[in-house]
Amino acid sequence: MKIFKNLFKIFYPELCINCDTNLLQNEDFLCTFCRHDLPLTNFIDFENNKVKRIFDGRVSIDKANSLFYFRKEGITQKLIHQLKYKENEKVGVFFGDWQGEILKETKEFNHIDIIIPVPLHPIKLKKRGYNQVSKYGYRLSYYLNKPFVQDVLIRISTSKTQTFKSRFERFNNNETKFLLKNTKTLAYKNILLIDDVVTTGATLEACIKELQKSKGIKISILTMAYTE
Numbered sequence: 001m002k003i004f005k006n007l008f009k010i011f012y013p014e015l016c017i018n019c020d021t022n023l024l025q026n027e028d029f030l031c032t033f034c035r036h037d038l039p040l041t042n043f044i045d046f047e048n049n050k051v052k053r054i055f056d057g058r059v060s061i062d063k064a065n066s067l068f069y070f071r072k073e074g075i076t077q078k079l080i081h082q083l084k085y086k087e088n089e090k091v092g093v094f095f096g097d098w099q100g101e102i103l104k105e106t107k108e109f110n111h112i113d114i115i116i117p118v119p120l121h122p123i124k125l126k127k128r129g130y131n132q133v134s135k136y137g138y139r140l141s142y143y144l145n146k147p148f149v150q151d152v153l154i155r156i157s158t159s160k161t162q163t164f165k166s167r168f169e170r171f172n173n174n175e176t177k178f179l180l181k182n183t184k185t186l187a188y189k190n191i192l193l194i195d196d197v198v199t200t201g202a203t204l205e206a207c208i209k210e211l212q213k214s215k216g217i218k219i220s221i222l223t224m225a226y227t228e
Helices: 002-011 032-036 050-054 075-085 090-106 122-128 134-144 167-171 202-211
Strands: 064-070 114-117 153-155 178-180 190-198 218-227
Touching: 050 064, 050 218, 064 075, 064 090, 075 090, 075 190, 075 218, 090 134, 090 218, 114 134, 134 190, 153 202, 178 202, 190 202, 202 218
Parallel strands: 064 218, 114 190, 190 218
Antiparallel strands: 153 178
């Protein structure tokens, strides 16, 4: 089977999703050069970073961090497009492993009790077949040694994709609503809320407001990317 797989790669080589270079046998979806060009934020080194400041005066959060910068037509955007629309869930694993290693080394999020994703509406989940942050969440769970739970927070309204919306449209998006299944489940817990990209923080804010119905809860935020 491995022989046929190697022969297939010879005749139909996989290409780097960023620069279209033929990938080497030990490379997966990104060539080594493009991996080195990924724009790390290094927000982990700054407590009052740009992600955390998004929520100033809106909702109370404990910590916040994003792994990469998200730029139009950039490598990060191409990776997340693969993850969301091309069924390439390996990208989620890639993000989770990279960020998980950083968190394990810095111990910045060791206080977390439970990891929760921003949920998809059931209709969108059925259509896509997976939540794009699930693999990411499971890898973070492995590195932090904390449970990843997907059925605590439910999306009860659906809206059009925010991919092509402006910052103003995203900020004023009041269509998205969430429901916490049981407020007692998360009482006095340190929650890590995860998502793919943070731009205006409107969706995360809606989640946080619902989660904060639980008594004594503290919420931190982690995303794959931050839009400049």
